[in-house]
Amino acid sequence: MSTTVAERRTPRGRRSRQWLGYLPYLLPGLVAFTVVILIPFGMNVYYSLHKWKGGNAPMRWYGFGNYADLLHDEKFLTSFQNSIWMIVAMVVVPTLLGLILAAVLFDVLGKRFGPRTASVLRATYYLPQILPVAVAGVLWNWILNAQTGAINEVLRSLGVENPPNWLGDTTTALPTVMLVLIWIQIGYPVVIFMSALQRVDPELYEAAELDGAGWVHRFRAITIPQIKPETFVITLTCTVAALKVFGPIYVLTRGGPESSTLVPSYYSYLNFFDKSKVGYGAAIANVLTLLIILVAVAIMVLQARSARREEEGH
Amino acid sequence: MAAQTETVRVTKPAPARATDTDQRHHRGKARWFVLAAAIVVAVLMMVPFVIMVLNAFKSPQDYSQNGPLSWPSTFYTDGLTAFWDRVNFPEKLMNSIWISATVAVFGTLLSLFSAYAIGVGRVKGRMWLVTLFLLANMLPQEVLVYPLFQMANKVGLNNNQWSVIIIFTVIQSAFGTYLLASVLGTFPKALLEAAALDGAGRWRTLWGVVFPVVRPTLSVLVIFFFIWTWNEFFIPLVMLTTNATQTIPVALASLQGDRMMDAPTTNAGALVSMIPAIIFFLLFQRTLTRGVTAGAVK
Numbered sequence: 001m002s003t004t005v006a007e008r009r010t011p012r013g014r015r016s017r018q019w020l021g022y023l024p025y026l027l028p029g030l031v032a033f034t035v036v037i038l039i040p041f042g043m044n045v046y047y048s049l050h051k052w053k054g055g056n057a058p059m060r061w062y063g064f065g066n067y068a069d070l071l072h073d074e075k076f077l078t079s080f081q082n083s084i085w086m087i088v089a090m091v092v093v094p095t096l097l098g099l100i101l102a103a104v105l106f107d108v109l110g111k112r113f114g115p116r117t118a119s120v121l122r123a124t125y126y127l128p129q130i131l132p133v134a135v136a137g138v139l140w141n142w143i144l145n146a147q148t149g150a151i152n153e154v155l156r157s158l159g160v161e162n163p164p165n166w167l168g169d170t171t172t173a174l175p176t177v178m179l180v181l182i183w184i185q186i187g188y189p190v191v192i193f194m195s196a197l198q199r200v201d202p203e204l205y206e207a208a209e210l211d212g213a214g215w216v217h218r219f220r221a222i223t224i225p226q227i228k229p230e231t232f233v234i235t236l237t238c239t240v241a242a243l244k245v246f247g248p249i250y251v252l253t254r255g256g257p258e259s260s261t262l263v264p265s266y267y268s269y270l271n272f273f274d275k276s277k278v279g280y281g282a283a284i285a286n287v288l289t290l291l292i293i294l295v296a297v298a299i300m301v302l303q304a305r306s307a308r309r310e311e312e313g314h
Numbered sequence: 315m316a317a318q319t320e321t322v323r324v325t326k327p328a329p330a331r332a333t334d335t336d337q338r339h340h341r342g343k344a345r346w347f348v349l350a351a352a353i354v355v356a357v358l359m360m361v362p363f364v365i366m367v368l369n370a371f372k373s374p375q376d377y378s379q380n381g382p383l384s385w386p387s388t389f390y391t392d393g394l395t396a397f398w399d400r401v402n403f404p405e406k407l408m409n410s411i412w413i414s415a416t417v418a419v420f421g422t423l424l425s426l427f428s429a430y431a432i433g434v435g436r437v438k439g440r441m442w443l444v445t446l447f448l449l450a451n452m453l454p455q456e457v458l459v460y461p462l463f464q465m466a467n468k469v470g471l472n473n474n475q476w477s478v479i480i481i482f483t484v485i486q487s488a489f490g491t492y493l494l495a496s497v498l499g500t501f502p503k504a505l506l507e508a509a510a511l512d513g514a515g516r517w518r519t520l521w522g523v524v525f526p527v528v529r530p531t532l533s534v535l536v537i538f539f540f541i542w543t544w545n546e547f548f549i550p551l552v553m554l555t556t557n558a559t560q561t562i563p564v565a566l567a568s569l570q571g572d573r574m575m576d577a578p579t580t581n582a583g584a585l586v587s588m589i590p591a592i593i594f595f596l597l598f599q600r601t602l603t604r605g606v607t608a609g610a611v612k
Binding site: 018019021022023025026028029030032033035036037039040041043044047054101104105108109112113117121123124125127128130131132133134135137138139140141142143148150153154157183186191195240243244246247250251264265268269272273278281282284285286288289292293296 | 345348349351352353355356359360362363365366369377378381382383424425427428430431432434435436437438443446447449450452453454455456457458459460461462464465480481483484485487488491516520541544545547548551552562563564566567570576577580581583584587588591592594595599602603
């Protein structure tokens with residue numbers, strides 16, 4: 001008896017401490033992570049509590065002054081307001097359009113015109129996603145240019161005397177940037193939703209069809225609930241991307257005209273490298289980070305709750 | 315993939331019922347309408363590319379006379395050569411390839427090591443680690459950039475591509491670890507036990523047992539890290555301050571507002587700059603799609 005107990009105890013004890021042997025494999029990642037992410041993040045928090053012109057200039061303790069100043073900074077408030085429009089352009093519209101496009105490609109075109117038609121169309125929608133945003137931005141900047149751009153050349157040849165200055169007018173700049181972002185973004189949900197649809201058991205649809213459910217009914221009763229996990233992932237990744245957006249703004253408008261397309265990340269960059277207000281820029285970046293973490297955690301909690309409810313329901 | 319389409323094909327045509335004929339007739343017309351709508355969307359997506367190609371080969375005079383939609387009157391390549399020389403394109407191409415490829419290899423390796431400890435080794439606190447890595451991947455780069463810029467200056471890596479390589483190796487591997495750890499968390503126990511019985515240590519188990527099994531996932535990571543790093547803009551813009559070190563996107567963007575850039579040169583520049591991305595896309599289309607969805611399904 002006693003021997004079996006001893007035999008049992010040793011492997012269990014060994015197993016519980018076995019993970020220690022794997023620590024050397026974790027070390028490079030942890031060291032690199034600390035040096036490149038944790039320490040800089042800590043430094044950024046430290047900077048944000050100071051007034052500092054950057055470089056060798058003296059740092060002056062300012063406490064939470066930078067954060068207090070943010071509350072009265074109209075540009076800062078505008079930039080976060082614009083973030084909501086970025087979410088519309090990068091999350092809401094692409095997800096809804098992407099869902100429709102994916103369902104159409106998978107359900108109608110894939111089945112009636114062959115999978116090849118569907119995959120060619122899918123690749124076409126996805127193409128802007130692989131372009132470096134800077135390249136896409138330069139291209140659109142020319143297309144939308146007031147004097148020499150393609151759109152206004154066409155409008156002039158059609159007899160429009162004063163075509164709009166798309167990116168240069170405070171009323172049109174934001175909607176124009178949003179359209180470009182939709183163009184860039186749309187392929188991502190299409191690809192993910194299409195693979196999600198492949199995962200759904202076709203028998204579900206057949207059963208529904210036998211019961212006489214129409215396409216819209218099947219879409220609502222089967223498709224949407226079945227692809228919920230993917231919808232959460234798209235919402236999470238695209239919302240984070242929309243809050244972080246920098247490249248397209250830098251290339252298309254630099255936040256202008258008159259801050260009409262200003263976003264937090266560009267405003268922070270502006271303070272760092274243009275206005276030499278490093279502490280202030282750091283504070284903006286920290287507020288943005290906090291917001292992103294809050295939004296990400298909220299979406300993850302919602303996802304977990306929805307998954308749990310589903311399990312209980314089954 | 316093949317097996318999946320096969321099953322769909324087998325199950326699909328079976329339920330053909332007589333009562334459906336009316337409805338199907340109606341659907342026959344509707345499907346053409348749906349196809350037309352999907353093609354219209356595809357055309358809208360492609361228009362920018364098409365007019366770019368059209369105008370990359372026009373002379374400035376041709377462009378101002380005949381507008382952006384006309385066919386080029388002559389095959390004009392001076393815009394192309396002007397861009398090629400002005401940005402020293404081969405140099406930028408090499409910079410982009412070097413940075414992206416190095417990050418892809420190092421980032422994947424680092425992800426594999428960390429994920430091996432978390433997924434197979436089940437180190438303590440692994441849930442926290444994975445969450446930490448995931449959050450790090452979501453951070454806006456603005457929150458890191460100024461300190462990193464300062465640090466690079468201090469260690470003599472200012473305007474050095476290694477600064478960019480190190481930063482993106484870590485940022486990409488944060489995502490790679492998150493993805494790979496969940497894959498390795500379900501690694502077949504029998505394989506690991508067999509390796510242990512054969513007397514293989516952790517190092518040999520990693521390369522002899524784990525690595526061959528997860529190689530497809532690793533190749534997806536390599537391709538993803540390459541293309542993500544290739545497309546990166548913000549940190550290279552800040553870190554790489556001279557022409558000789560810049561990547562293609564930074565070089566192209568910094569040409570903007572240059573008075574010498576007429577419309578055909580702009581288009582030629584955009585065209586040349588997107589060609590590497592397009593070639594990459596065509597080569598790895600299937601892997602890319604697989605990778606996008608691997609990231610989604612976890």
